[in-house]
Amino acid sequence: MLRSFSMLLVGLGFLASVLxxxxxxxxxxxxxxxxxxxxxxxxxxxxxxxxxxxxxxxxPGVGAGNQNDITGVASLGELYSPVPSPxxxxxxFNKLFAPQTGSEPNGSHDGSIVSxxxxxxxDPNDTYGFIGIDQPGSITLGFGPNKIVNGAGADFAVFxxxxxxxxxxxxFAEMAYVEVSxxxxxxxxxxxxxxxxxxxxxxxxxxxxxxxxxxxLAGKSAANWGTPFDLSELxxxxxxxxxxxxxxxxRYVRLVDVVGSGVINDASGNPISGIARDSLSNxxxxxxxxxxxxxxxxxxxxxxxxxxxxxxxxxxxxxxVGGITGGLLLFSRRIMRRYARKPPLR
Numbered sequence: 265m266l267r268s269f270s271m272l273l274v275g276l277g278f279l280a281s282v283l284x285x286x287x288x289x290x291x292x293x294x295x296x297x298x299x300x301x302x303x304x305x306x307x308x309x310x311x312x313x314x315x316x317x318x319x320x321x322x323x324p325g326v327g328a329g330n331q332n333d334i335t336g337v338a339s340l341g342e343l344y345s346p347v348p349s350p351x352x353x354x355x356x357f358n359k360l361f362a363p364q365t366g367s368e369p370n371g372s373h374d375g376s377i378v379s380x381x382x383x384x385x386x387d388p389n390d391t392y393g394f395i396g397i398d399q400p401g402s403i404t405l406g407f408g409p410n411k412i413v414n415g416a417g418a419d420f421a422v423f424x425x426x427x428x429x430x431x432x433x434x435x436f437a438e439m440a441y442v443e444v445s446x447x448x449x450x451x452x453x454x455x456x457x458x459x460x461x462x463x464x465x466x467x468x469x470x471x472x473x474x475x476x477x478x479x480x481l482a483g484k485s486a487a488n489w490g491t492p493f494d495l496s497e498l499x500x501x502x503x504x505x506x507x508x509x510x511x512x513x514x515r516y517v518r519l520v521d522v523v524g525s526g527v528i529n530d531a532s533g534n535p536i537s538g539i540a541r542d543s544l545s546n547x548x549x550x551x552x553x554x555x556x557x558x559x560x561x562x563x564x565x566x567x568x569x570x571x572x573x574x575x576x577x578x579x580x581x582x583x584x585v586g587g588i589t590g591g592l593l594l595f596s597r598r599i600m601r602r603y604a605r606k607p608p609l610r
Contacts, residue, residue, distance in 0.1 A: 289476040290457070292433040293426065293486040302479055304489035305421045305571070312575060313568025315408030318448065318516060322401040323559065325394045329371030330557050333403065334565045337425070340401030340440065340521035342552055342559030343373060343394060372556040395553055397538040400521040403562050404448070405570055408578075412444070412514035414495040415574030421490025422482035422519065423569045425561050430465030430472020437473050439483035439550045440519040440560035441540075442493055448516050450508040452501045454493055455543035456480040463549070471551050481542075482519055483550070483560050490571050515578075517570050521559040524550030 291300035317333045323341025330339040393399045412419055422442060429436040443451040457479040463471035478484045485491045495511045503509040522540045526547045529535055540548040563569050 290479045291475065291485075293428060293435040293437075293475045293484065294489045297433075297476065300476075302492055304485040305418065305492055305573075307423060307488045307490065307571065310421070310490070310568075310571030310573075312410065312572045314405040314517070314565065314570045315410070316406040317565055318404040318406045320403045320562075323393070323396040323399050323521065325374050326401065326558065327370060327372045327374050332564065333562060336564050337557050338403065338562040338564065339557045340403065340519070340559040340562065341396040341399075342401075342438065342521060342523055342554055343396070372558075396521055396523040396559060397525070397536065400523055400540075401559055402518055402520045404516055404518040406448075406516055407570075407572070407575070410572065410575045411512075411578050412495070412517075412572060413574050413576050414499075414511040414514075417494060417573070418492030419495045419514075419572075419574040420517070421492045421571045421573065422517075423488070423490045423563060423571065424483040424485070425487045425563055426483060427486055428472075429470060430463065431474065433474050433476045434464040434472035435475050435484065435486060436470055437475065437478075437483050437550045438554060438558070438560050439478070439481040439522040439524060439548070441522060442480065442482050443518040443520065444495070444498070444509070444514045445516040445518070446510045446513050447508070450503050451516070451518050452498050452503045452509050453520075454480045454497060456548075457544060458542040458546055458548040460549045469551075469554065471549075473549055473551075481522060481548070483522075492573075519560060519562065519569075522548050522550055523559075524548045524552045 289297060289300060291297045291303045294304060296303050317338075320331070320333045320338055322331060322339060323343070325343045326339050326341055330337055332338055422440075424438065424440075426435045426437045428434065441453055441456065443453045445451040457477075458481065459477035460473050464474055465472040475484045480491075480493065480497070482491050495514065498504055498509070498511060501509065504511060523538075525539050526549050527535055527539060542548055
């Protein structure tokens with residue numbers, strides 16, 4: 265019990281130390297917002313991106329046509345519900361049941377999962393798994409000959425394909441949590457903020473959300489603008505202080521789809537626990553439920569989704585061994601010269 269309480273204090277201390285001291289405004293979806301701590305970076309500023317897709321795990325139902333993680337778009341999930349509207353015709357529009365079923369499967373969708381929610385948010389084999397709530401999609405990216413290092417300001421930026429919609433600072437946004445790792449096993453998630461409580465505009469399945477209310481979620485920037493991330497914000501993470509994450513040697517970035525539904529209820533009218541929340545426990549809102557290229561869209565390895573700002577080459581194993589061997593040889597020669605200058609013992 266005492267250990268659990270201590271861990272809770274550590275976690276609260278971590279959040280308090282990394283979340284911005286002010287509540288915004290944060291940056292708009294493109295260009296420069298005066299005073300914002302997270303102004304996006306233009307794609308033209310980058311020359312180096314990820315070198316490999318280590319793992320791609322979309323939520324259930326994403327069709328083959330939207331799983332092109334090399335030369336096209338790879339969607340992470342958040343597809344429409346396969347359950348028909350209980351009232352029959354979907355009028356008035358209800359995003360929980362749109363669009364209507366009847367054309368499955370196709371290039372965008374593998375098919376339908378029709379069993380109802382059973383109360384287990386960890387069961388992917390039901391409607392809620394299909395729309396990502398209990399099985400959000402993710403993609404893990406590697407950087408090959410490079411590693412991301414903690415330098416001045418933003419260390420990398422993440423790109424998606426959102427577009428302005430609903431107001432001067434509002435975006436049709438499909439967002440993702442951002443996590444980093446040194447070993448590909450232990451991942452630390454950037455604490456995030458989402459203060460939106462309603463869309464700025466709704467038009468059928470499209471919603472616009474004010475990005476000046478959003479911080480440290482990938483996808484808050486429009487196409488060709490990268491959302492910046494500063495590794496310094498993770499300096500007090502338990503993984504860093506425990507030696508499991510080296511902020512000067514980040515080899516992997518993982519993007520986890522935000523299922524931005526807000527609070528929703530199951531068939532019995534009870535709130536379900538699997539919805540996405542920010543680091544302050546606010547429900548996150550983004551475009552949900554979407555369809556075709558749904559959820560956060562990875563724009564493909566050939567295009568690049570993670571642009572590197574502060575990075576360094578990873579030493580080749582042979583060069584590392586050579587450096588150690590050379591150092592030992594130099595050390596031994598110095599020892600030999602030192603003893604050669606000593607007078608003989610009498």
